[in-house]
Amino acid sequence: MANPSFMNGVPELLILRTLESGEMYGYELVQAIRARTNQAIKLGEGVVYPALHALEREGMLKSRRKLVNGRTRVYYALTRKGEKHLAGLVRHWQQITDAIGLAIGGTAHAATML
Amino acid sequence: MANPSFMNGVPELLILRTLESGEMYGYELVQAIRARTNQAIKLGEGVVYPALHALEREGMLKSRRKLVNGRTRVYYALTRKGEKHLAGLVRHWQQITDAIGLAIGGTAHAATML
DNA sequence: ATAGATACCTTGCCGCGAGAGGTATCGGCT
DNA sequence: AGCCGATACCTCTCGCGGCAAGGTATCTAT
Numbered sequence: 001m002a003n004p005s006f007m008n009g010v011p012e013l014l015i016l017r018t019l020e021s022g023e024m025y026g027y028e029l030v031q032a033i034r035a036r037t038n039q040a041i042k043l044g045e046g047v048v049y050p051a052l053h054a055l056e057r058e059g060m061l062k063s064r065r066k067l068v069n070g071r072t073r074v075y076y077a078l079t080r081k082g083e084k085h086l087a088g089l090v091r092h093w094q095q096i097t098d099a100i101g102l103a104i105g106g107t108a109h110a111a112t113m114l
Numbered sequence: 115m116a117n118p119s120f121m122n123g124v125p126e127l128l129i130l131r132t133l134e135s136g137e138m139y140g141y142e143l144v145q146a147i148r149a150r151t152n153q154a155i156k157l158g159e160g161v162v163y164p165a166l167h168a169l170e171r172e173g174m175l176k177s178r179r180k181l182v183n184g185r186t187r188v189y190y191a192l193t194r195k196g197e198k199h200l201a202g203l204v205r206h207w208q209q210i211t212d213a214i215g216l217a218i219g220g221t222a223h224a225a226t227m228l
Numbered sequence: 229a230t231a232g233a234t235a236c237c238t239t240g241c242c243g244c245g246a247g248a249g250g251t252a253t254c255g256g257c258t
Numbered sequence: 259a260g261c262c263g264a265t266a267c268c269t270c271t272c273g274c275g276g277c278a279a280g281g282t283a284t285c286t287a288t
Contacts, residue, residue, distance in 0.1 A: 005276050006155060007121050008244060010214065019217050040213035041120060047245055049268060053220065071253060071266055090218060095210050099154035100124065102287050103147065104131050104204060122275060141235050160277055163237060178255050185235055185284060234285075240279085247270100254265075 006096060011047050013093055016060065016078065016086040023063040025066075026052055052076055062083050120210060125161050127207055130174065130192065130200040137191040139180075140166055166190055174199050 014033050018024065024032060026049055034042050055061045060082035066073045078086070128147050138146060140163055148156050149210065169175045174196035180187045192200070 007124055007276085011245075014214070014217055020201055025266075026268090036217040037213035038216065040209055041217075044246060044265090045268080046247060046270090050245095053268095069254070069265095073266070076248080093214070093218070095154055097215075099151035100128070100207070101211075102152065103128060103150040103155075104207070119275080121245085125276075128258090137233075140237095158277060159235090159237080160279080161275090164276090167237095183234095183285070187235070230288085232285100232287085235283085237281080239278105239280080241279105242275105244275090245273095247272090249270080250268080252266085254263105256263090257261085258259100 006074060009089060010093070011051055012055065013052055013057070013086070013089045014041070014043065015048065016082060016089065019078050020086065022084075023075045024073050025073040027073075029076075032043050042073070055082070121202075121208050123203060124207070125157050125165055126169065127200070127203045128155070128157065129165055129169070130196060130203065133175070133190060134197075134200065137189045139187040139189050143190075164181065169196070 014037075015029060016035060018029060018032050023035055026045065029052075030043060030045055030048050033048075052061065052063075056063055056076070059079060060078045063076050066075055068084050128151075129143060132143060132146050132150065136153075140159065143166075144157060144159055144162050166175065166177075170177055170190070173193060175190045176193055177188050177190050180189055
């Protein structure tokens with residue numbers, strides 16, 4: 001409860017970051033993330049939609065409904081609060097990966113990577 | 115079961131990688147990881163010990179008991195299988211972080227540098 | 229003697245992420 | 259007309275990883 005496993009919140013991070021380039025709707029977001037990560041990370045709708053709802057509930061996002069071709073789309077956009085939150089998440093993620101990269105990369109012998 | 119949340123297995127990775135520089139016992143491992151990550155990542159004993167047992171069960175590690183100063187220590191060392199497994203984990207982790215770094219780093223402008 | 233470090237271990241909880249399933253509309257194919 | 263795949267939204271439940279907390283025992287220093 002206090003420490004939600006230092007590794008969590010990546011989907012949240014990805015969603016928020018992707019939304020930084022402009023408002024998007026859920027379905028679009030799912031594919032955008034897939035594309036942005038070169039298919040390496042595929043968040044399903046079962047991850048994205050609930051996250052979107054939670055994020056909006058917390059005031060990180062605001063939504064507006066739009067009717068396009070008879071289909072309803074719900075566009076989400078970052079709020080100021082969401083932007084600040086995102087900055088923190090990015091910083092945190094960078095810390096984590098730096099730390100792990102340190103532990104993984106540099107030890108006794110240099111890795112023969114790349 | 116098929117896809118155990120692309121983010122999992124980091125403790126496992128850290129443990130295996132730390133063990134690469136030589137055999138260690140659980141308690142030592144906990145502190146070593148703490149130190150190697152500059153206190154950024156602190157795996158508790160409740161994470162490390164079960165992981166160690168599982169890893170041994172799977173043949174990634176082998177252990178030997180050693181008596182030092184009247185205290186029992188269980189030293190764990192990588193097996194060949196463990197080494198191969200570790201290599202895979204590292205590769206996978208690099209993919210993930212590259213992908214996320216790509217999505218996070220390059221906002222609008224593509225970062226497909228060669 | 230008491231407390232803290234060393235060293236091992238297990239239990240139970242919980243939240244995240246994933247899959248599967250559900251509704252509905254649109255377009256293309258036959 | 260009928261069908262299917264893509265588009266677009268949603269929710270439920272399950273599994274499991276990671277964590278805190280708790281439990282045992284020995285050694286050392288006060």
